[in-house]
Amino acid sequence: MSEPSTNELLTVLRSLHARFVAAFEELGDARATLPSYDEGWSVAQVASHLGSGTEIFRHYLDAGLIGDPAPGPEINQPIWDAWNAKAPTEQIRDAGAVIASFLDAVEALDDGQRERWRMEMFGMEQTLTSFLRMRLNENALHTWDVTVALDPSSRISEEAAGLVADSLAMIVRWAGKPADRQASVEVRTSAPERAYHLDLGPSGVALSPSLDDTTAAELSLPTEALVRLVYGRLDPDHTPASVTAKGVDLDLLRSVFPGL
Secondary structure (H helix, E strand, C coil), X not given: CCCCCXXXXXXXXXXXXXXXXXXXXXXXXXXXXXXXXXXXXXXXXXXXXHHHXXXXXXXXXXXHHCCCCCCCHHHHHHXXXXXXXXXXXXXXXXXXXXXXXXXHHHHCCCHHHHHHCEEEECCEEEEHHHHHHXXXXXXXXXXXXXXXXXXXXXXXXXXXXXXXXXXXXXXXXXXXXXXXXXXXXXXXXXXXXXXXXXXXXXXXXXXXXXXXXXXXXEEEEEHHHHHHHHCCCCCHHHCCCCCEEECCCHHHHHHHCCCC
């Protein structure tokens, strides 16, 4: 599959932002402290988390434009403290504004700036595309954490799920926990269609392209459900009826991915 362009990522990020804003309009000010899917966090605190994260990434964006190194971790705490001090309705309002401003700033970059943008982050050189993917993953999952508080059947959009899924192998290595039992699973997803091979056991977890292994267990599910599984958001109450597992216990898979 081809690497998405900056414009393609921006289109999905804009769609996620519209959904985020609409969810809070439906909630209204009086329900700003409604519990989100994130344990211990209200929907306003989820908004604050996205807002502060976006503000930090704006510093990274600006530094990369002029060839400076990534800002140090010392910038984080004052930003978190400022957001934590806001009232719930301010957290919601300001998160919407700072996310929109960040997307505006990226959209304003010309082709040369987009191509030249580079930054060493998390031990890897990031391009503007990989940098935006990080925001997309974060926004997709946390927007769902808010929308599912309103509608238990809420799903991550197909467009966002496909983009997140295309970088799941790295997330699986980081988020997956060792399992007591060894298992080999062929994973087939829909909307959009993907095919993977999942290995888990005492030594850890790995996701790779499908091996077409006819002896392996089978997991069939929507792509957005696979994304939520890996991010610890596929509990029984939020598992689509279309999910099927043969030769592997879905609860075992849930235990391997306790959540991010």
